[in-house]
Amino acid sequence: MQDVSGLTAPEPxxxxxxxxxxxxxxxxxxxxxxxxxxxxxxxxxxxTVAEFASRAGISxxxxxxxxxxxxxxxxxEFQKHLREELEAQMQSPIAKARPDAREGSGRSALAGFAExxxxxxxxxxxxxxxxxxxxxxxxxxxxxxxxxxAGGRFxxxxxxxxxSHFRIVRGDVDFIESQPALWRDRVIxxxxxxxxxxxxxxxxxxxxxxxxxxxxxQGATVVLVTDQWxxxxxxxxxxxxxxxxxxxxxxxSSAGLLLIVEALVAAVTSRTWxxxxxRMEAIERLRKGS
Amino acid sequence: MQDVSGLTAPEPxxxxxxxxxxxxxxxxxxxxxxxxxxxxxxxxxxxTVAEFASRAGISxxxxxxxxxxxxxxxxxEFQKHLREELEAQMQSPIAKARPDAREGSGRSALAGFAExxxxxxxxxxxxxxxxxxxxxxxxxxxxxxxxxxAGGRFxxxxxxxxxSHFRIVRGDVDFIESQPALWRDRVIxxxxxxxxxxxxxxxxxxxxxxxxxxxxxQGATVVLVTDQWxxxxxxxxxxxxxxxxxxxxxxxSSAGLLLIVEALVAAVTSRTWxxxxxRMEAIERLRKGS
DNA sequence: GCTCGCCTGAAATTTTTGGTACAGCTTTTC
DNA sequence: GAAAAGCTGTACCAAAAATTTCAGGCGAGC
Numbered sequence: 001m002q003d004v005s006g007l008t009a010p011e012p013x014x015x016x017x018x019x020x021x022x023x024x025x026x027x028x029x030x031x032x033x034x035x036x037x038x039x040x041x042x043x044x045x046x047x048t049v050a051e052f053a054s055r056a057g058i059s060x061x062x063x064x065x066x067x068x069x070x071x072x073x074x075x076x077e078f079q080k081h082l083r084e085e086l087e088a089q090m091q092s093p094i095a096k097a098r099p100d101a102r103e104g105s106g107r108s109a110l111a112g113f114a115e116x117x118x119x120x121x122x123x124x125x126x127x128x129x130x131x132x133x134x135x136x137x138x139x140x141x142x143x144x145x146x147x148x149x150a151g152g153r154f155x156x157x158x159x160x161x162x163x164s165h166f167r168i169v170r171g172d173v174d175f176i177e178s179q180p181a182l183w184r185d186r187v188i189x190x191x192x193x194x195x196x197x198x199x200x201x202x203x204x205x206x207x208x209x210x211x212x213x214x215x216x217x218q219g220a221t222v223v224l225v226t227d228q229w230x231x232x233x234x235x236x237x238x239x240x241x242x243x244x245x246x247x248x249x250x251x252x253s254s255a256g257l258l259l260i261v262e263a264l265v266a267a268v269t270s271r272t273w274x275x276x277x278x279r280m281e282a283i284e285r286l287r288k289g290s
Numbered sequence: 291m292q293d294v295s296g297l298t299a300p301e302p303x304x305x306x307x308x309x310x311x312x313x314x315x316x317x318x319x320x321x322x323x324x325x326x327x328x329x330x331x332x333x334x335x336x337x338t339v340a341e342f343a344s345r346a347g348i349s350x351x352x353x354x355x356x357x358x359x360x361x362x363x364x365x366x367e368f369q370k371h372l373r374e375e376l377e378a379q380m381q382s383p384i385a386k387a388r389p390d391a392r393e394g395s396g397r398s399a400l401a402g403f404a405e406x407x408x409x410x411x412x413x414x415x416x417x418x419x420x421x422x423x424x425x426x427x428x429x430x431x432x433x434x435x436x437x438x439x440a441g442g443r444f445x446x447x448x449x450x451x452x453x454s455h456f457r458i459v460r461g462d463v464d465f466i467e468s469q470p471a472l473w474r475d476r477v478i479x480x481x482x483x484x485x486x487x488x489x490x491x492x493x494x495x496x497x498x499x500x501x502x503x504x505x506x507x508q509g510a511t512v513v514l515v516t517d518q519w520x521x522x523x524x525x526x527x528x529x530x531x532x533x534x535x536x537x538x539x540x541x542x543s544s545a546g547l548l549l550i551v552e553a554l555v556a557a558v559t560s561r562t563w564x565x566x567x568x569r570m571e572a573i574e575r576l577r578k579g580s
Numbered sequence: 581g582c583t584c585g586c587c588t589g590a591a592a593t594t595t596t597t598g599g600t601a602c603a604g605c606t607t608t609t610c
Numbered sequence: 611g612a613a614a615a616g617c618t619g620t621a622c623c624a625a626a627a628a629t630t631t632c633a634g635g636c637g638a639g640c
């Protein structure tokens with residue numbers, strides 16, 4: 001318990017705890033700073049030095065000395081630490097409120113997984129800008145547009161799912177394989193009137209990104225369905241629809257992407273009902289005939 | 291303008307909600323800023339202008355124009371608002387988890403759809419026989435088995451989704467096209483050690499049914515993922531996993547099927563972690579190499 | 581096809597903020 | 611009671627941040 005040299009601080013605890021523990025060794029004005037910070041933790045520290053000093057009734061230099069004593073190289077670093085701590089803390093209640101705790105059979109694993117997926121769906125809807133959704137629906141309901149769907153390793157299946165529905169609702173759609181060798185010759189036909197709906201979630205896939213960049217360069221309207229951290233495609237996309245994808249698994253969940261697709265299909269179907277209905281009936285007749 | 295005197299907090303709509311609502315009037319770069327902020331709300335806005343701009347892939351002036359449009363006189367005022375909102379939100383512990391249930395704009399259509407899908411997922415989990423789920427997981431975790439996935443018009447995409455995951459987790463899997471012409475020559479190789487996972491929901495598809503009957507006749511173990519009314523395939527299937535699929539749309543929702551697939555992937559991955567982990571790592575290395 | 585207007589980012593400018601030097605004051609010690 | 615040591619605040623400076631300017635560019639509309 002000697003030393004105090006500070007070099008072996010493992011910092012497993014929050015800064016607040018450390019301050020409470022070390023507060024006795026502080027000078028009077030540092031102590032006032034500490035009390036103000038702790039009484040309003042951590043928000044009192046997120047303002048400027050001057051504001052903090054004023055609230056604590058001390059001078060700015062004293063505040064600086066305070067944060068220096070805590071081991072930070074400067075006030076900005078101190079604030080950065082507070083923000084990160086806060087962010088981490090806000091994360092946990094959500095991830096923490098999940099633990100099952102009842103019955104330990106195989107069912108609870110499934111039920112827990114389902115709860116997580118449901119949470120994702122809620123969060124997805126919550127964070128989906130309605131205007132963005134509407135805009136994309138309008139885009140896809142426009143019969144003058146040609147629509148292409150593309151996706152990566154796993155999201156490719158979601159893209160196919162979208163394609164198979166829109167093929168019936170509106171026509172003039174296709175699915176683009178993500179291997180560049182397979183789209184190199186097709187992409188040259190993509191231009192201003194085309195819409196490219198791309199699906200890409202983390203471990204963002206280079207070939208899909210390249211496809212979207214090429215399409216955007218040629219004037220196509222790119223719609224991106226991605227995760228909450230946004231694929232780099234967002235840079236060239238006209239519209240972005242983010243979904244939450246974290247699941248208690250080694251894999252991400254695509255349920256949010258699927259939800260977006262199905263909601264779009266429903267929206268476009270009802271918007272274009274006048275033209276979609278005869279289409280669907282005709283297709284149904286063909287299927288029966290075969 | 292009156293009240294305020296009494297009961298519950300007035301809860302002035304959060305900045306995040308306002309952004310979602312107004313996002314359509316934004317310019318493209320403002321939209322990017324909005325997406326970055328919303329996807330990391332509110333922490334993405336607590337750094338400096340330069341940092342924010344960099345994360346959003348836009349320039350500092352664009353960020354300034356963004357906050358100006360939101361009605362703030364400058365970036366510091368914007369940050370102050372974020373901090374105050376965050377602080378207020380932290381006061382009420384769980385109160386935040388309350389999804390807003392007011393207003394019935396374009397959002398309600400999407401929200402209503404999502405609620406229906408969520409209801410489906412809940413119903414699916416509750417009606418899924420745990421023993422059946424466990425049995426299927428064991429089957430798919432068995433490395434001596436060969437696994438095939440098949441589906442119909444729309445469910446084919448779900449089958450592909452399953453295949454693309456299991457291909458990485460366990461290997462020795464494939465996807466069978468539903469057109470008989472494409473599987474006639476492949477089905478002769480399907481025998482006792484094969485597992486056929488078929489997806490089929492209402493408007494049950496004749497060719498998928500035929501495929502399953504053929505496979506079953508040759509001794510394969512058929513696993514059926516279907517809707518609550520059960521595809522005719524149920525008669526030849528060893529295991530049946532039903533999902534609820536009714537949505538407020540002209541189309542059925544496949545979210546329940548996807549949930550089952552993802553839960554199975556998670557279960558099999560964790561069961562076979564010893565062998566799956568090196569596989570996944572090796573595949574990852576190959577991907578990086580390419 | 582051309583012009584007009586809006587969006588955008590590079591660079592310059594201004595403002596703010598964090599940081600430092602130093603002198604005065606308080607407290608401690610002999 | 612006087613000197614030394616150590617806090618603390620004022621005044622100042624340097625650095626960085628926010629903001630404005632301006633010119634290029636892209637797209638809408640004629």
